[in-house]
Amino acid sequence: MNFDFTEEQLMIQQTAKEFAEAEIAPSSIHRDINAEFPHEIIKKLGELGFLGMMVSPDYGGAGMDTVSYVLAMTEISKVDASCGVIMSVNNSLVTWGLETYGSEFIKQKYLIPLAKGEKLGAFALSEPEAGSDATNQRTLAHREGDFFVLDGIKNWITNGQNADYYLVMAQTDVDKKHKGITTFLVEKGTEGFEQAKKEDKLGIRSSDTCSLTFTNCKVPAENIVWEEGKGFNFAMNTLNGGRIGIASQALGIAVASLEASIKYAKQRKAFGTEIANHQAIQFKIAEMATKVEAAKLLTLQAAALKDAHKPYVKESAMAKYYASKISVECTLEAIQIHGGYGYVREYLVERYLRDAKITEIYEGTNEIQRIVIARSLLSEH
Ligand code: CAA
Numbered sequence: 368m369n370f371d372f373t374e375e376q377l378m379i380q381q382t383a384k385e386f387a388e389a390e391i392a393p394s395s396i397h398r399d400i401n402a403e404f405p406h407e408i409i410k411k412l413g414e415l416g417f418l419g420m421m422v423s424p425d426y427g428g429a430g431m432d433t434v435s436y437v438l439a440m441t442e443i444s445k446v447d448a449s450c451g452v453i454m455s456v457n458n459s460l461v462t463w464g465l466e467t468y469g470s471e472f473i474k475q476k477y478l479i480p481l482a483k484g485e486k487l488g489a490f491a492l493s494e495p496e497a498g499s500d501a502t503n504q505r506t507l508a509h510r511e512g513d514f515f516v517l518d519g520i521k522n523w524i525t526n527g528q529n530a531d532y533y534l535v536m537a538q539t540d541v542d543k544k545h546k547g548i549t550t551f552l553v554e555k556g557t558e559g560f561e562q563a564k565k566e567d568k569l570g571i572r573s574s575d576t577c578s579l580t581f582t583n584c585k586v587p588a589e590n591i592v593w594e595e596g597k598g599f600n601f602a603m604n605t606l607n608g609g610r611i612g613i614a615s616q617a618l619g620i621a622v623a624s625l626e627a628s629i630k631y632a633k634q635r636k637a638f639g640t641e642i643a644n645h646q647a648i649q650f651k652i653a654e655m656a657t658k659v660e661a662a663k664l665l666t667l668q669a670a671a672l673k674d675a676h677k678p679y680v681k682e683s684a685m686a687k688y689y690a691s692k693i694s695v696e697c698t699l700e701a702i703q704i705h706g707g708y709g710y711v712r713e714y715l716v717e718r719y720l721r722d723a724k725i726t727e728i729y730e731g732t733n734e735i736q737r738i739v740i741a742r743s744l745l746s747e748h
Pocket residue numbers: 456490492493498499500501502523524525526545599600603604606607680729730731732735738739
């Protein structure tokens with residue numbers, strides 16, 4: 368696979384890098400400590416076209432490819448993984464799904480402002496009893512004339528408090544099990560739809576996560592995305608692309624921890640020389656760099672396959688599984704290289720570890736990724 372980036376891809380990467388360093392980095396520690404949502408930054412990311420990167424310009428998007436998305440996501444997440452996940456959800460789980468499966472009405476009314484970054488989206492699949500076991504949906508929706516009435520609870524929703532539009536999976540025909548699940552676009556402010564208090568998290572603290580409740584909540588039937596009974600397929604197909612976004616986020620954190628480790632190892636002295644001169648440190652850095660490179664290649668491979676309209680289910684699961692696993696490993700090693708300094712807030716590596724851990728959990732745990740990989744392999748052979 369050829370990864371000679373085009374001039375346009377390199378320009379997008381450079382723009383993301385410069386924006387992250389100039390506009391995101393200065394407030395990242397403050398926002399992490401105070402669990403503060405980056406409203407201004409997200410607005411500016413929208414203006415740069417980074418919230419609807421892969422959406423066609425006809426629908427307000429930037430018309431870029433998935434490889435560019437990986438490059439931009441990695442640069443943003445390298446500086447702040449909270450901004451990374453907010454961007455990833457809007458791009459991969461919301462706008463991609465609406466452009467691929469939404470009606471013209473939905474695209475005109477909802478996709479355009481989402482792709483322009485004027486509105487923010489969220490994706491509501493998980494429930495108290497339906498996490499990995501996502502077919503076990505308990506949120507119900509029944510038809511009443513031109514509306515559907517939703518009742519249920521959703522959990523762990525990224526952008527849960529700050530989104531304007533929510534893609535909500537609900538069971539419209541219980542007897543049909545996962546083939547009776549439907550996706551609805553629900554606007555914030557709809558009667559019967561409430562956002563609960565945000566979760567107090569270990570990492571990605573400046574992105575908000577909360578549960579949602581639907582009580583006798585009436586949603587117009589025209590807000591069904593794709594068609595009745597296609598909601599589970601919608602969620603799975605969308606998550607395949609989402610996993611490329613989370614792999615890029617995990618990769619960005621791993622790159623940050625590697626770069627911080629190299630910088631520190633060349634400054635810190637022990638036993639009369641910089642610790643970079645000790646083989647114990649060199650071996651750690653070599654291993655981290657090799658893992659980062661492998662994760663980068665897997666992630667770019669999944670993105671390139673998606674861009675070429677070739678199957679990428681297995682490859683996106685591999686990218687997400689591997690990048691998140693090595694992200695946790697690299698951030699742990701970064702702390703070890705920094706010693707006591709790695710354990711305090713002054714050096715960013717403790718946050719890198721806290722941020723990395725969630726990438727092994729959301730958008731399909733790494734146990735689920737291995738199920739997806741194994742099932743793909745077993746059905747191929
Ligand atoms: N891509 C496309 N379709 C898929 C798929 C994939 N990766 N995985 C499963 N499917 C399809 C199957 O083909 C099948 O479709 P049909 O019935 O139409 O043929 C259907 O889904 C059911 O599949 P299974 O029979 O294999 O169902 P299962 O219950 O045995 O396994 C699962 C399904 C793979 C475990 C699935 O439930 C899953 O992926 N779970 C993880 C859910 C997840 O990723 N949640 C993340 C929540 S979002 C999040 O974290 C958001 C956030 O805010 C950051």
